[in-house]
Amino acid sequence: MAQALHFTIPLSHTTSRSVCKLSSLRTSVSPFLRRYPISLRRPISAVQSDLGSPSAGVLISGNGSPPAEPPTIEVDAVSEAELKENGFRSTRRTKLVCTIGPASCGFDQLEALAVGGMNVARINMCHGTREWHRMVINHVRRLNEEKGFAVAIMMDTEGSEIHMGDLGGAASAKAEDGEVWTFSVRAFDSPLPDRTITVNYDGFAEDVKVGDELLVDGGMVRFEVIEKIGPDVKCLCTDPGLLLPRANLTFWRNGSLVRERNAMLPTISSKDWLDIDFGIAEGVDFIAISFVKSAEVINHLKSYIAARSQDISLIAKIESVDSLKNLEEIVLASDGAMVARGDLGAQIPLEQVPAAQQKIVQVCRQLNKPVIVASQLLESMIEYPTPTRAEVADVSEAVRQRSDALMLSGESAMGQYPDKALTVLRGVSLRIEKWWREEKRHEVMELPGIASSFADRISEEICNSAAKMANNLEVDALFVYTKTGHMASLLSRCRPDCPIFAFTTSTSVRRRLNLQWGLIPFRLGFSDDMESNLNRTFSLLKARGMIQSGDLVIAVSDMLQSVQVINVP
Ligand SMILES: Nc1ncnc2c1ncn2[C@@H]1O[C@H](COP(=O)(O)OP(=O)(O)OP(=O)(O)O)[C@@H](O)[C@H]1O
Numbered sequence: 045m046a047q048a049l050h051f052t053i054p055l056s057h058t059t060s061r062s063v064c065k066l067s068s069l070r071t072s073v074s075p076f077l078r079r080y081p082i083s084l085r086r087p088i089s090a091v092q093s094d095l096g097s098p099s100a101g102v103l104i105s106g107n108g109s110p111p112a113e114p115p116t117i118e119v120d121a122v123s124e125a126e127l128k129e130n131g132f133r134s135t136r137r138t139k140l141v142c143t144i145g146p147a148s149c150g151f152d153q154l155e156a157l158a159v160g161g162m163n164v165a166r167i168n169m170c171h172g173t174r175e176w177h178r179m180v181i182n183h184v185r186r187l188n189e190e191k192g193f194a195v196a197i198m199m200d201t202e203g204s205e206i207h208m209g210d211l212g213g214a215a216s217a218k219a220e221d222g223e224v225w226t227f228s229v230r231a232f233d234s235p236l237p238d239r240t241i242t243v244n245y246d247g248f249a250e251d252v253k254v255g256d257e258l259l260v261d262g263g264m265v266r267f268e269v270i271e272k273i274g275p276d277v278k279c280l281c282t283d284p285g286l287l288l289p290r291a292n293l294t295f296w297r298n299g300s301l302v303r304e305r306n307a308m309l310p311t312i313s314s315k316d317w318l319d320i321d322f323g324i325a326e327g328v329d330f331i332a333i334s335f336v337k338s339a340e341v342i343n344h345l346k347s348y349i350a351a352r353s354q355d356i357s358l359i360a361k362i363e364s365v366d367s368l369k370n371l372e373e374i375v376l377a378s379d380g381a382m383v384a385r386g387d388l389g390a391q392i393p394l395e396q397v398p399a400a401q402q403k404i405v406q407v408c409r410q411l412n413k414p415v416i417v418a419s420q421l422l423e424s425m426i427e428y429p430t431p432t433r434a435e436v437a438d439v440s441e442a443v444r445q446r447s448d449a450l451m452l453s454g455e456s457a458m459g460q461y462p463d464k465a466l467t468v469l470r471g472v473s474l475r476i477e478k479w480w481r482e483e484k485r486h487e488v489m490e491l492p493g494i495a496s497s498f499a500d501r502i503s504e505e506i507c508n509s510a511a512k513m514a515n516n517l518e519v520d521a522l523f524v525y526t527k528t529g530h531m532a533s534l535l536s537r538c539r540p541d542c543p544i545f546a547f548t549t550s551t552s553v554r555r556r557l558n559l560q561w562g563l564i565p566f567r568l569g570f571s572d573d574m575e576s577n578l579n580r581t582f583s584l585l586k587a588r589g590m591i592q593s594g595d596l597v598i599a600v601s602d603m604l605q606s607v608q609v610i611n612v613p
């Protein structure tokens with residue numbers, strides 16, 4: 045089988061570069077106001093009429109009145125506005141995940157987050173009822189359909205580590221220094237007796253010993269076990285703080301985490317299985333698995349899901365000692381990973397978390413799996429409208445490590461400033477990405493070959509070469525035509541200087557590509573004829589004002605394995 049590399053270098057190259065430079069001038073102004081492009085506040089039908097010729101077949105889905113012909117290219121409204129406003133180079137590469145909770149579950153609140161750049165909405169099955177989760181999913185769906193967003197949905201399982209009960213319905217409880225609280229495995233009627241916490245793990249009272257240290261939420265609040273009375277464990281508060289419903293509990297003895305018994309808990313509990321069935325039925329895009337210990341559970345779940353849906357990606361949450369030990373096999377088995385620093389920081393000493401983060405991000409990139417850095421990125425913004433300098437530095441570091449995505453937890457779920465927190469993530473991402481690009485500071489990461497077949501090796505080599513050429517030639521964008529999304533992720537893995545336009549025929553692939561660094565996913569029908577695909581794409585994107593004549597593009601595809609360097613006619 046002949047696998048040709050086509051290099052179609054245009055004659056007009058020199059002249060058109062100056063046009064490219066001109067188009068990149070569009071990028072230089074980016075005032076704060078641009079973050080909320082005005083057009084997004086109008087219905088999409090109004091945006092469309094600005095675009096000129098609907099006769100070019102350029103439509104955004106679901107604008108109220110059904111389109112006369114099927115849409116021929118779909119891109120989310122935020123990427124489109126960003127491209128038009130700022131040009132290619134200044135689009136954001138780092139993706140943003142928001143945990144949805146009481147502070148963000150309303151339709152308008154979700155819309156504000158979508159406008160603010162939320163790529164993925166996360167629902168945490170630790171909290172809320174199934175009806176509540178269904179409502180959030182429906183809101184996101186409706187937003188996508190009616191307003192032209194492409195927000196993907198991630199369901200995060202509860203997992204079966206030890207955690208507190210729901211505080212008898214209270215939003216939080218304050219534990220003060222020197223107070224004695226009762227941790228119990230008994231079932232109580234609500235409201236709970238004063239200073240009483242229920243624990244979900246039946247073996248709890250048996251397993252703890254007097255003198256053990258009990259950490260809530262990885263040390264946000266600390267207790268010392270002072271007495272055991274049957275199912276009740278009396279604990280003295282030694283570090284005061286706020287107790288939140290269902291907060292995780294760990295216990296430490298002589299400076300080490302006690303984990304013999306809870307290591308026997310299944311990764312996927314019976315409730316998790318029900319939640320996973322719910323996620324499959326609701327058609328979520330990602331399922332994040334809490335407290336993964338080995339690849340086995342991921343493989344098991346993969347085959348369970350494969351029999352029911354082709355469209356769900358599995359994200360392994362790295363938040364335990366075992367998951368660090370088996371990191372490579374877990375990442376290899378999964379479709380992506382999350383650095384779940386909240387629980388991770390309760391299971392290993394806090395000062396080891398940054399090195400673990402760096403390692404997880406690196407392994408994921410080498411194995412070509414998207415990676416999310418999560419928890420406490422902007423923790424103070426739960427209460428305050430501005431982040432601390434230290435938080436900004438932490439976000440910058442995750443962006444500098446070139447992780448695929450950053451995640452908000454309490455900041456967007458129950459904080460007072462979900463939109464502002466997202467604005468900070470977006471602003472810091474853009475700034476750091478630009479700075480590192482301009483300064484050419486990105487260290488070259490060695491990317492080992494990962495292909496398992498000869499055809500895959502060709503794809504991989506093509507993507508590595510195309511990304512390198514894109515940097516050397518300073519092209520405006522990489523185009524990739526991909527049915528499964530694989531070639532798009534291979535390009536993303538190279539972290540090229542220019543954005544990657546990923547064209548795919550499938551809505552669900554398009555939504556899932558949303559999690560990957562630097563990809564702007566489009567839905568587009570295409571054929572095996574690259575020449576006609578390119579011409580069609582150029583005219584559709586030009587009609588939408590998303591590219592201009594003279595822009596320089598490198599195109600690759602997974603049907604015809606080729607690299608083409610083309611000026612937009
Ligand atoms: N659906 C929800 N309903 C009510 N509160 C929520 C909801 N989702 C999140 N929260 C609140 O936001 C906080 C942070 O959310 P997040 O899901 O990241 O936390 P978490 O419980 O620490 O995560 P995990 O259990 O995955 O380790 C939670 O502790 C909880 O107080």
Ligand SMILES: CC(=O)C(=O)O
Pocket residue numbers: 334361363383384385386387388418419453
């Ligand atoms: C996100 C999560 O599960 C954690 O940080 O523990």
Ligand SMILES: [K+]
Pocket residue numbers: 168169170200201202203334
């Ligand atoms: K969870």
Ligand SMILES: [Mg+2]
Pocket residue numbers: 334363384386387
């Ligand atoms: Mg966790």
